[in-house]
Amino acid sequence: MTRVEARIEKLKTAAYTIPTDGPEADGTFAWDATTLVLVKAFAGGREGLGFTYADASIAGLIAATLARAVEGLDVFDPSRAWGAMQRAVRNLGREGLASTAISAVDAALWDLKARLLDLPLATLLGRIRDSVPIYGSGGFTTYSDDKMRAQLENWVGRDGCRSVKIKIGSDPGLDPHRVEVARRAAGDAALFVDANGAFSAREALRMAQAIGELDVRWFEEPVSSDNLEGLALIRASAPGGMDIAAGEYGYTLDYFERMLSAQAVDCQQADLTRCGGVTGFLRVAILCETHHIDLSGHCGPAMHLHAACAAPRLRHLEWFHDHARIEAMLFEGAPVPCAGQIAPDLSRPGHGLEFKSADAAKFLVEER
Ligand SMILES: [Mg+2]
Structure with a gap:
């Protein structure tokens, strides 16, 4: 060439x-x-x-x-x-x-x-995998039980997602009920929850015990992601099988190094659209590899897809309701889920998106 x-x-x-x-x-x-x-x-x-x-x-x-x-x-x-x-x-x-x-x-x-x-960008970067698992993410605290149920059932039934996530933390008294509704709607898929840092460490531990009985597999930002000791404490005390995750507000490699070194998470999250683009995201992925911790891409799935195919230890991408909707609306070539995965279109150069x-x-x- x-x-x-x-x-x-x-x-x-x-x-x-x-x-x-x-x-x-x-x-x-x-x-x-x-x-x-x-x-x-x-x-x-x-x-x-x-x-x-x-x-x-x-x-x-x-x-x-x-x-x-x-x-x-x-x-x-x-x-x-x-x-x-x-x-x-x-x-x-x-x-x-x-x-x-x-x-x-x-x-x-x-x-x-x-x-x-x-x-294709994934080919330029060097593919480790051909496609990337996604998990459906939404379940906003403003949703009625029916609306949340329908959303989760669509991700599992229509898109084939093997895991789905809801928001908790705005009304802790209501959370166990909402988690129970979500648990039933998710069927065979794993259920994740995200508190966006709403709880103190003590509250988060109580919540982890309560929702652990409902087989919740992922508790994201149980406390503020700046509270590394709190995350590590909850990680050490949470029921077996419940992963602790955080990292969506990471902007520099030093941030991720601090979080990983504090043993604060079972799965590191990073957002390519915040942490320095393709260059920054792939550096975070290497850091995760050296710490032997998986990486999950936060939101903006169309922008993550090609880099995610080239990132070591990439577990999944977040198929966030808002962003998946906007990307399908505004970009020709936006990824479409199939059997719980999205894959780059290798017939198009670059990331394949046209605005x-x-x-x-x-x-x-x-x-x-
Ligand atoms: Mg989150």
Whole structure:
């Protein structure tokens, strides 16, 4: 293959705020809309696409600071561009919004490189697996029992998911009842719960005992994910067969190293759209391998899919209701579950996603 010479020419970005299909809440937050920030990167007559779920305000950071950092660099070296972006935000703080912005740009640059080489991104990265298991995730605390039951039954029956997850923690008195309803609806599939850090360590231990009797296999963020001692304590005391998970708010490799070293989780979570894009996510995966702990991708399944195929110890991806709905609505080529898995379409270059600009126009809130 002849190597194409190309430099990163420019970045464009736009933010879209999409209303949810009903009121949604978990143990510590409620929302009625989700904002997707899209990045387009241009080189050699091609366009790469990346996105994150964040705040529309990062469009300014992407269009000015990050664009300045990466424009003119060799498009075939996305990891070098990643380093340049990390340096560019040093004085702003690398975590939080800056890292979501870097994640979207990094994903666009990896997509662009793959498209220029006319390769599926998973092939460029090097596949360890052909497809990735997903678990259905929703079961918001705003849902009636009937609505939650129907959602879980669809994931298990229609999509073939082998595990499903609901939110708990906004009304602890009601949680055992909701978990029982979910347990019955899940049938043969494993049941996961996510408290989003709603409980104190003592409350979480009591909840772990109560829901352990209902065969809950995964207790996510039983306490704040910043409480590493609390997570480790609950992990040591939870009923056998119940995994403790956390990590969705990790933005830097140091964060994941601290969580893994504290032996705080049975399965490490990481969000590619927050932790530094494809470059950051694959580094977290290597860290998990050295700690002998599995990795689970948090939300944004269409953006995770190709990197997930190349990530060691990848257990599954979260098929989050909001994001799966938005990605199917706004991207041609968004993955469709089959037998509880999603797989990259290897007939398309890059990550295979094309943005449906016309369909998205009504949600546009910012454009640079
Ligand atoms: Mg969570």
